Amino acid sequence: MKSIWVNSIRTPFVLTFLLLMLKMMLFRHFIFDNVQLTGLLADAAALLTLLCVFELAVPARWKPLGHGIVNAIVSVSLFAATVYFSYYGTVPIYTALYGLDQVGQIQDSVEASIQASYYLLLVDVVALAIVGLWSLVKGTRLFAKHPIARPENVLISLVAFAVISGGFIRYNHDIPNELVQAESLGFLNYEITAGYKASRNGSVSVEAFAEIAALHEDLEKSFATSHGGATKGNGDTPALFGTAKGKNVILIQMEAFQNFAIHLSVDGQAVTPNLNALIDDSLYFPRFFQTIGQGNTSDAEFMSNASIYPTGVIAMSTGYGDREIPSMPRMLAQDDYVSNTFHINDVSFWDRNQLYPALGFTRYYDRPSFNNDKFNAFGASDMELYRVGLEKLKAFHDANTPFYAQFVTASSHHPFKVPKDLQRMKMPEALEGTQLGNYLISLNYTDYALGEFIHNLKANGMWDDTVLVAYGDHFGLQPKDNDPAWVSEQLGITYDEHVSRFNIPLIIRVPGVKGEMKEQVGGQVDIVPTLANLLGVNIKKRGYLAFGHDLLNVEHNVVGMRYYLPTGSFFNNDILFVPGKGFDDGTAIDLKTLQQVTDFSKYRNDYEYMLSLLKLSDQYAQSLPER
Template sequence: MPLRLPAAYLILTALLWIKMALLRYFTFGEIAWRHVGADAAAAAVLTSLLALLLPGRGRGVACWLLDALVSTVLFAATLYFAHFGSMPTYTALLELHQVPQVQASVQSTMDPLYYLFFADLPVWVAAGFILRKLPIMRDASMAYGRWVAAIALVACAGIVAGGVRQGLGIDNELAAADSEGFLGYQVIAAIKADRESRQASAADLAQTVSEVEALQASFPYRKSASAGSAPAHFGEAAGSNLIVLQLEAFQNFPLHLKVGGQEVTPVLNELADESYYFPRVYQQIGQGNTSDAEFMANTSIYPTAKIAMSTGYGDRALPSLPRLLQQDGYKAFTFHVNDVKFWDRNRLYPALNFDRYFDKPNFVNDRFNEFGASDEELYRFGLEEMAKTSAAGTPFYAQFVTASSHFPFKVPKDRQRLQVPESLEGTQLGDYLIAANYTDYAIGQLIEGLKKEGLWDRTTLAVYGDHYGLQPDDNDPAWVGKELGIKYDSRVSRLNIPFIVHTPGQSGGQRVEQVGGQLDMMPTIANLLGKKPRDAGIVAFGQDLLNIDRNVVGSRYYLPTGSFFNDEVLYVPGTGFDDGTAVSLDTMEPVKDLSPYRSDYDYIMKLMGLSDRYVRLLPKR
């Protein structure tokens, strides 16, 4: 039976090729035939290695196992893309243990068609029983088959290597995955990670800091001011306590929005009107999602987007807002109703130097959602701890990470306070507005509690969203805009998050239209508290939004690497700069002339590269 090995080899290759094409369809919405040759070559490399390395007796089981393994990986990649909008690399496997914590969220993005990846596996099982009754191939057929596999491996490896060399020049992760295929993209990611590691190991921290300062000095961030003068608003809240609320999945559009004549966020509306309100701030999180938002807001360092920063850099002594305030005797606490091990926060919080964290066991579980306790319970417990610390005469920094507005936005009936129109009932948009309204209500309860405890007039309160909430595949922008009577763009509006800072005694608000990102939050808060990060040896990759008149904000996870927001546009690259796209932040219409934005692109790519090198070089604790 001289043809059994080549036939099995070709069948398995074809099956893997089809599954990789299926991944393209699920992720990119089409099968780009000009690129599927890369998938065919990658499939042939895998099956050729199988034929060359394994003996004949175990090859049947090995074929089934390889098919099952590849099917599982492609299934997971498809589900990951559906949930996060990004193509996963091999490093995402390090975060698979987080999935049970957000099981309801993941299940809600599941499409039954994804199980097509496993449709052929029963056939392999049946074939295995049949082949067990047939004689093993003779040595001659084995030798013949291995020659076929060896020739295919050499040819296809050359094709894959050529594609990888081309893909290494593409910074846009989605474009690279589309061009070189899923497996080729993994090879590209590994090569780039190795390059970056070697470059960082050969670099010097002091030299890197000098390069960062020189690069930032080349960009016209600063407003004109007389030499030696203090920054605007510097020290307005000096000596006050600091509370930072990181709101789960909270976009900016619900603020000042009415639905059926009801304000969706009456508490935040009033707070924004009496505070510094930054309506043009955008998320910049990486693979760590909510935990990356905490990382950025406390460090002003870019996430690498290759691994959750809590996982990859939780062993560092991170320059941070807690360390900055602890120089003045502050105690720093953080509160979250989930298990502290979720997203490796048990490593992140010591890295940021929080004095103490309070997680799930500290709260009464009122079974609000899959995380357990509600925002009301989060604030109730936190208020007790803050009051005790203040009574001891110690200023504090308290960070609260909320969870009541977590996807899929299901608020218990007895906690719902907003009645959405009939057209929104049962929709994700309607559920989202109800969840945003509850989150807003709980903030009101916290503010009332601060006033009763005599803390309100001695506290700076900062509020921001960690990332978007509405899933783009489930909420057509035109429909959202029509239902709410607003302009809504699938990227600009979706990635736009609120940022509000209220200082003690502040009554007259200031709407600050400066574009910013999560990197800019720590420098802005520090300025109001009378602290200069640079004087404390902290390198901030963001800017104080109260003291700049131009900005550029990089993003590279929910948008591909090379994307940025500046004061005019959201720019997203293609395979390079010239084939990218831009949309106006004001009109949300496409911008055709990209030439004015080339310098911003070059700048932000250099800045993000330096940020990656900087965080790699930070000392371990």
């Protein structure tokens, strides 16, 4: 009996299954902090289905190699998914593979996300490879001889396991919360489900645009009615409409910039003295949140120029870079604006060479346009970014040509290493060398460079003719490296793992408009309609749709969040809501007190509205014509 058990364990099929099930348990521990029994059953069904396919397809003499390859591929996938989750906080789907060519340029960030324990997912792959090579050299047999399973029995098993696996998919495929869905389905079934959804979504005909626009208008009217009027006023001219008409526009997208740093001091040193001064003369929105998807910084660029939600399943620059995207550059081109965008990295990074023409920018400036002062892994510093940008924009100003310019900063990029001779803050001993300390130093440098840029705009007579919009692209502090209680203690603030993490600043300085703090909740999707209002541009009359709202003329706003939070998550004037399997088992955090809200039933309309809005936004993106 013992020999039968030992020989069974030594078969490629059984050994591979047992090893991968152990790794599925490890993966669940790393990602979900628990090992759910029903989830393991889903993992087992999917694995057995996969192994049965290989058992049927691979000849007997090659079975050890075939199953070894399966083990290696699944193990590497689990390792990569664990590292990805450690950095992004979401389980990746197969579309993340489109970003593999970007990994080299964020190598420092990737390496900083790997924990030693993650390598447990790969140890046996290396060990089996060594043992296999040794057996090959010695001419010994790695696996015991065993009777070959009858193909009809394997086929019956394959069908049975596939049916069980399909049952898990059928029962859980409609869960909007991706993390709950991944935990319920298991890694392999989750990937299959993602592929199935992608095949169903397909492209939408261009002719569908009118129908989408009508549905969007009906949805907004219904939502406004349910909230007693979601917009301010009664149809008269919106507040501040056209206040900045004809002015130049500069967007500053600040890398990894969280709002808690604004007005923060460490050991008597202001982290953002220049932004603090700018806020005194600007419209400042402290309750503003990231709403990006898989494309991260490039998705922030997409959204802040187009007011369309990222789909969450692919970087918009990669998935929609071949489209003609309605955008601020295209709208302002009708008013004879030129539009330039500046980023010190290679324009191919995140397919920006496709994104910028799709958004209608007149010209982009990337790595070859700047002197590489080797500030960090990306190359040139923010100071160099602004030096080149100012030179180009001054030429337009001198020629009385209105311009729309976007600057994408990179000096505060993870892992937040500022050269010693350029650091302008000294961290206390408790923060020195920590990610939090390095992060604050990098934000301080970002603030310094922006302050110098503003000074030069004034010196060149451009300040009074320019609307300046500064906002963060996404969070900076990595959750695994920064316990919220520890951050709160070190900085003397209340830092919430979700609200504070996703809270980014929005600052809009408009010549002649008095500075004011605006408590209205908003997100990056709201930048276009807010800016269009200030510039006197009627988006609807120009034939475009905006899936955000004008923050200066909305009473009740709801901002959707997905990818970094499950689909169906939203911020409204009161709470951050995160669904469970649905609305009823979700959780809510009060934005002011940062305490959990137990009764959130009155926000069901906001949840249903957001799911509908995201669906329409996705359909709109899919209906956009190719260039």
